Amino acid sequence: MTKQEFLNKFESEKLKLGEYIMILDKISNAPLVIGCAFDQGMWKVYKTKERGGHYIIKETGSENEAFDFFNELVLSAHNRLLN
Template sequence: MTKAEFIERIKKENIRPDEYLIVLDKITDAPLVLGCVLEDNKWKVYQTKERTGHFIIEEFNSENDAFDFFYETILFYS
């Protein structure tokens, strides 16, 4: 799915990943974030913990593949 489809779907299904915030516009080191962003021509799914900064969970060449994976990741934390 695309980024726009992902946003629409999580709103429609009222999905909220417990303590985590969802960030889709940049990589941040803020605590407890799940994110998916385009950086250096790669879609990067990342996570932050309470104090340790961010780490990349997976990288994708395709927006659809990235947001399909990110959707499943969000469901895991919901």
């Protein structure tokens, strides 16, 4: 899925991330971020730790592949909140 398709789904399904915030326009080092951003020619799915500092979970040249993976990550976080 594309970034816009993901955003539409995220809003329509009212998905929650708990203590995490979502950033999709850049890679952030702020605490407790889950994100997907186009950086240096690649799509990068990443998280940050409680005290900041990011780590890349997946890196791909495909926007669809990145947001399919990111969607699964977000759904997993959402489902953990519900249980």
